[in-house]
Amino acid sequence: MLRSTFHHLEGISLATEASLWRSGIRDWSELADHLDLMGPPGRPRRERIARGLAESEAALADRRGDFFARRLSGAEHWRIYPAFRSATAFLDIETTSLSPFEGIVTVVTVHGGGATRSFVADDNLEELPAYLQRFQLLCTFNGRVFDVPFLQFRFPQWTPPDGHLDLRFALYRVGQAGGLKRIEERLRLGSRAGVEGIQGLDAVRLWEQHRRGSASALERLIQYNRADAVNLEPLAEWTVRELTRRSVGSAVAPPRSDPGPPPGGPPGVADPRSGRAAGG
Secondary structure (H helix, E strand, C coil): CHHHCCCCCCCCCHHHHHHHHHCCCCCHHHHHCCHHHHCCCCCHHHHHHHHHHHHHHHHHHCCCHHHHHCCCCHHHHHHHHHHHHHHEEEEEEEECCCCCCCCCEEEEEEEECCEEEEEECCCCHHHHHHHHCCCCEEEECCCCCCHHHHHHHHCCCCCCCCEEEEHHHHHHHCCCCCCHHHHHHHHCCCCCCCCCCCCHHHHHHHHHHHHCCCHHHHHHHHHHHHHHHHCHHHHHHHHHHHHHHHHHHHHHCCCCCCCCCCCCCCCCCEECCCCEECCC
């Protein structure tokens, strides 16, 4: 998807990008071969786009995800993911409050780069900022609103990666609203084996039990937090595929001159194959 992206180039709007896709230009090399569409030689716009394409090729070769993140709006950071899967941190946190001014970060799990690590308050949480430096893209669920502000309050010197795929908003774009667990169930993605039924408030209770000396409560809290983080990966894969299909895929799909009647006849007529009214 990243090589099919033109919107990060100066002077190319989302509408222009879609127009290029419809014309059959679907990657940087094809646009480079058709720079005449951007104006005659010597025109500033054409020169800017040619320069931007060269810079994009170099940035991708050098694995610089920040180059693209800074040139795309946050809503379009999903485009970065396929090219930077191995540099993506699937992150989830647990806290004792909904406000960083009133609560603390208790457990953080980072899944990605071939490993899954959990960081716990009063143990190894201080190692988290250094560990996150190895990643170029964050993937969270509602992390722009919750996880990142909490971590920035806890670690004022920490700078998150420029790239951030927040699945709460990306999923909403493809019609999947609601909480993380409800969406997982609806799409049948991820696993919650061993932590079925645990909710956010239970995480606060488990932390309090741990503080009173329960080792099993901490183990259960970490297991719950790890499920939240690990399940983000299949959700990200599904979401990016769906967004790609709805953007590039829909732009290049050939139009049907005569769509014909829907299967089973006109709306309201019984479909003999299903035994129910078609279009209902």
